[in-house]
Amino acid sequence: MEINKLLKIGAEKIKGRQYGNPVLEATLLLGKLLKVDRVYIYTHGHEEVPDFIVDKYFEMIDRRRAGYPIQYIIKEREFMGLDFYVEEGVLIPRPDTEILVEYVLEYIDKNYGQQEVEVLDIGIGSGAIGISIAYYRKNARVYGVDISQKALEISNINKERFNLENINIFKSNLFENIDKDKKFHIIASNPPYIPKDHISSLQEEVQYEPVLALDGGKDGLDFYRRIIPESKEYLHPNGLLILEIGYDQGAAVVSIMEEEAFENIEILKDLQGLDRVVLGFKG
Ligand SMILES: C[S@@+](CC[C@H](N)C(=O)[O-])C[C@H]1O[C@@H](n2cnc3c(N)ncnc32)[C@H](O)[C@@H]1O
Structure with a gap:
């Protein structure tokens, strides 16, 4: 034919x-x-x-x-101009997450130039955030953690695919396996943020994606309540914490950041004007 x-x-x-x-x-x-x-x-x-x-x-x-999602069939998803390997078991990277990555790339240029900068990606998944930063900024030393064995396997495949030496990927339940004395200039995360009860009503394609990557607890905010306070222990003074959020979680996540004394808190919006990212600096 x-x-x-x-x-x-x-x-x-x-x-x-x-x-x-x-x-x-x-x-x-x-x-x-x-x-x-x-x-x-x-x-x-x-x-x-x-x-x-x-x-x-x-x-x-x-x-x-x-x-069944097309990206799992062809085992590829373009993100930040890079063809990521993906398969069932990891979240398919979304274009929304590029807003966070683009901010970090510009922030690195403005504040660190060619100096070394240490970045932590919590919940690395396929590597969308951490691998893109390591790929586009060779002065970045990136650490990526995930609790899912599958995510570690796939992000390592992408590390090899893009021939990266400036990223370390390892298993950790949030900060659990990170050296207590370690400090980062930037901590980034796209944590699971869908309210548990909403997952079954999302579009059919999403039902094939891992619950571990989606489930943010009863109101979707569980991971922000854990990551925001804990991140202070691992950030340099004035270090950047940047988090992807659900379109209706801006005010709630800003208020958790305020409670934890983060400064210069900002919300970044997507092209439709919806809240997509919250960021702030360790006070
Ligand atoms: C929404 S996905 C984001 C994946 C990837 N960063 C991206 O933007 O495409 C959330 C990731 O967090 C991981 N995760 C869930 N609970 C975790 C935990 N307690 N500690 C570390 N990672 C976790 C999931 O396995 C998943 O890979």
Whole structure:
């Protein structure tokens, strides 16, 4: 069967889904199997595809049609211009998290230039935050922790994929395995922040993602209540604490930061004007 026909049938089959772009998704799936990029697919519409690939393609299309996330099928997700390896068991990086990473990159440039700067990423997952910082700022020494074995495995795959030597990844329940005397210039985290009871009502794709990466307790704020006070022990004076939040958690997280005497607290918004990040400096 030729490329154009496969795309048409594939897109038609996944068209009914509420989320996603059927033509783009069919193109990505076929491109993955043929090991070519999107441009190739678009410009070689009349090329014949071998039967064994056609079979695999329709298997993938059926999984996608059943709601399985495309990123877990193609085992890749673009974040900050980097193609991260992902698989079931880690959170799929979200574009919202780029707001936090972009702030940190600029903050490093403004405040540290080429000087060494030590950064901790709590709940590293696939590595979206920590790996991007280590990749784009070679003067950063990044430490990434996670409680999930799978997250450690995947973030290490990404560390190798991008050939990074300036990041250490290890298992820790928040700060538990971090040396008590260790101090960081920046602590960043995108912690689980979905209220427990809301998880089952999120879109179908999210139901395939690990609960450990989503569940923020009864009101979604459990991790902020733990990370904000504890982070003070591990920050240099005036060190930056920067946290991704749910769109309706800004005021609550700001007030926890105020209670813990953080200074110059700010909320960063996304393009839709929704609260996305809270940051502050150790007082
Ligand atoms: C929302 S995900 C964020 C993943 C990644 N940083 C990102 O932005 O795509 C939260 C991460 O926190 C990890 N996590 C959950 N509880 C933890 C704990 N007690 N200590 C360390 N990490 C934890 C989860 O395994 C998950 O990888």
